[in-house]
Amino acid sequence: MILKIKGLWQLSFAISFLMLFFACSKQDTIHPSIEKKLLAIEQISQTQPTQSIITLDSLLQNSNNLNTLERAMVLFNKGEVLYLNDKYQEAFNTHLKCNKLFIELKDNYNESRSLITLSGASLHMGDIETSQVYALKALKLGLLIKDERIEGKAYNQLFKLHFKLKDYDKALSYIKAIDSLYSKGTDTFSIISIKGNKASVYLKLKEYNKALASFSEAMALSQSKKDPKTLVSILNNIGYTYIEAGIYPNAEKFLRGAITLNKNIKSINAAPYKGLGNLFLLKIENDSAEVNYKKALAIYTSNNDIKEEIEVRDKLLSISIMNGDYTKALNHQKIRDSLQLSINSLEKNRLLNFANVNYEIKQKESEISHQKEINSRNQWLLVNTVLLFILLFIATAFYIYNTKLRATNKASQLEQRLLRVQMNPHFIFNTLAAIQNITLEGNAIKSSNYIAKFSKLIRQNFDYVRKEAISLDKEIAMISNYIETQQLRFNYSFSYNIEIEDTIDTSKIKVPPMLVQPFIENGIEYGLKEKKEGGVLLLKVAKEENGLSFIISDNGLGRSTKAKKEKITEELHATTIFLERLKMRKKGEEKTFIIEDLFDESNKPIGTKVFFKLKLE
Template sequence: MSCYRYTILNSFIYLLLAGYSYGQDKTALDSLMLQKESRSLPVKIKALNELCRIYTGTDNDKAMYYSGQAIQNAIKSKDALLIAHSQNRLGTICDYRGVIDSANINYLAALKIFETFDDKSGIAMVYQNIGVMYYFQNDLDKAKDYYLKAIHLRTETNELDYIAKLQNNIAVIFRRQKKYNQAIDFYHQALAIKLKFSDQEAIANAYSNLAEAYSYKGVADSASLYLKKAITINEKINSKINLAGNYLQLAEINQDGGDLINARLNVLRSIQYATEAESNDILYNDYELLWNVDTLEKDFRSAVINKQLASEYKAKVFKDDKAKAIEKLNVLYETEKKDKEIVSLNAEQERKRIQRQFLILGLALTLLVLIVTAVYFKKVKNKNKLLSFQKRDIEDKTALLNQQATEIAQYRTQMNPHFIFNALVTVQKFILKENKFNAAHYLTQLSKLMRLTLYNSEKEYITLKEEKEFLDFYIEFEHSRFENLFTYTFNLDDNVDEENILIPPMIIQPFIENAIKHGLSPKNGEGTIEILIKQETDIHKTPFLLLQIKDNGVGREAAKKQSNKEEGHRSKGLSITINRVRTACHVNKLDDANCVEIVDLINDEKEAAGTLVKIKLPLIENF
């Protein structure tokens, strides 16, 4: 199976979340720009939400601005359903940007309002967006449950177009779970609905999806049949990107069946359309397949050329992915600022509303002193309760935003300049010694380590197994740098499931780096680093994860003296990591004051014998 086919299926899921069905032609946009200036609040709010939807994913700053304006005007209108639609739209932006907690808060708030009014279309809309949110968190069963709930409601309201999209999404889940018969059944149901409408591109996509499922099942004849149907439609509507994908899939089926001549012809057609569509991703897969065909036909000269072209397009794809990852971090930072502005705006409106009410009460007191006094005190009491509730709510949201800010700062300082400088000095040393092989190898390892760090930093949580793999790679890297200065062990208790227990990414690495730099580097003799992870419970019988990092270095006191003699950059990565741990403990109601404990070890002669770091983390399981 090619990477390209998997990308198409996931892209369709995300389009349902963002709501892209509206063409951004100038006439339509101009109309919405006029409507957003309307004196009619319902017209204005709907236009703002539509603009927000259009710009989500293309200009996220504009999308967030229009969402904020929509919510502000919806609150002003006091129309609960308009508020619900605006909160649902804000939830999709937060989900698109990866701010899952904020997305979930807005989705649930919108859902509660729609349920109050028994608005089945609104409830179904939130259900399918929550389903998409769980899909991209790889919780496929929860995603499927919400899609099925949405289908039930859309059936009651006879919204066939939405039913077809939801059936397609369920088919994607079954396909990922390798339940191909169920996937094919749902794809056929979606196709039956699409054939009732005149959207040729949607019908072509349905045929492509069926071909995909049959191909995974191993039924090549059916896969080829549906691909040819898709190609016929895509040629009529001149969809170059879809034609490139269709011909690539057909070429793969030809190759799997041993028909190398048609495999070559179809991949060349795919290259033609992918070049016109400027799709580096498809071109990379095209040249990889063409290289494989050349190899099977023993045309090694062409194979070398096509492998080189595949490598060039792969580099372009990686460069694009890296740029997107950096953009995502910037977007998260901007989202945090916008969220704070919205909270501040709502608080200011609430303050003005309370001031107006107190003014009315003051005027009433001059007319009916005795009666209004009793009413006044009752209302003041109620208002204080409301203000207390709102204050707690704002404090909770502020804590959440601070947590997100800490994570963003940690991502941006993970590979600090001091570390990179030391790595480059090591490369320089290899070069001066004319050890070109070690220099090239070390640079390759540094590139892989930075890429792995960037990949992990995109995630809110990773498994213990992924953290261990990262640490093993990092330790191997440091061994090259310090010429095997130390040994390293990583142990898990029997009750710790490394594949299903989740922790925030790169929690352990800063402590290991600190141990190597300040504890083991100045030490005479072989150093050791031992990591132990086990599951324990606190005094309230709440389970938590205990991480222990132990070294036999010179100890903190000696390291501090050495550090005071040195000048230059000092990384804040360790303090940021400790704050991340404390925030995680606080949010999950663990004792955050004792979440990080650093113990100085001494031997029988009362001499420093290293350092022991104990970290408590909430027990989060991926089931």
């Protein structure tokens, strides 16, 4: 009897072992039908990303038909599609899931591939530390399995990371490691890319001869492969390198060579024209610079490359100002601003479209999940419950969406009002007139400095107004730039001082942008403007127990005296906008706001003081 039981136990163990073996074998194999679908998706991943995601999600919804390896590979491909189409957060979350499955499967090769994408996504999202952790893990696995391609990709990720950190010495060590791995290989195009990256690091280190040597190696390889498009790019990069080195004749030679080669292969490329524009602008040959920038602009416009078009228009704007053609300058500024708004609108639409696709996919997943529950329970009761839940979910989603939309519209309106107050036409034209006077006096260096300062001020206003918070040092830099521009307008009839408590680390503290500037403007326009000399503007920033205090004071005419001469409304002082911005922070900071008229012992107005506090996180 005991022997019989022992025999049954051994038989049971053998059957269990065989089942486990076959299960593992099935798990480690991708069925031909799944493999075929994944290959098809890979071919359309860049041209049809939305369709690729829908197909992959459809496979995941039928996960009961997938083994662990197949599920991991479907998730991997989905993560790659998301990453290639700049959906970095979604790509990161998806790769976390497949990476966990590859670890369970002990699939070191695919685990390392997933780690490289996790590192790349983290880097794009600004998480440097996490990016480095994943890249080093991928490198360790690559060395373990002795896969040089994985090693190269890990080194390349570490190169990008340190290049972004401006740690160029470390970046150079990693790109050299990649170069040694690929130098004996047959992948010529990868080697060309590596040589170009190495040259870029040398360029940042201002080692121009080494940069040119690397570019020359890349050029020789591209000539051997008879790849004219790559050769054009290298010629253009060499031209830019010579510009950086200050060897302008050579720069012009290579840039014109790139243009000639483009014409020979009937290719349209704006980069060489843009390079020539930069070259002639540095040589103060404004007419030649303008001609080449216009050629580059025409190509960027036809290609709908809005970001490059904005950059070129900025250059043309500067040239127009230097030439005194303010009508043309304003036209460039208007078009540039319209393009920037277009970029913002496209980005919002892209995010909304992606959110809609995700919502539809998640809704389908929810319906399938509920359908399974209905089959195992009371069908009609569960159907009613699910329908009620979906209706409540949709109603809640629409309520949240409408609430957010109203808040966004309010913020957008406030942003536009703020921008109109910050950069009013009177200030712009008066400043341009002041710069024109300096130009007419023949002081080219002083004129150029103020053009640069004024351009920077306009750029700061447009860049910062769309941000919720910036560092205090950027806010102070913008205020200083603004005051110095105003000093130019009023012929330095007043001085200014900015006092910041020593214990404040201005680079780490975040504040709402352009919060102080309206009161600085009020102090100048309605206080110091009519003082011929001796005007003083003061800004004090002090540390409080849980925040900062700001004091803006002037020794000008005073509000009460100015009010007798002209009507000064609350809107002119931007007080309403200022208080609305504080209220939107929901910290009660608006209650600390005080405007005080200053008087001497004989009750004569001697200026104005503004005080408020900001609470820090």
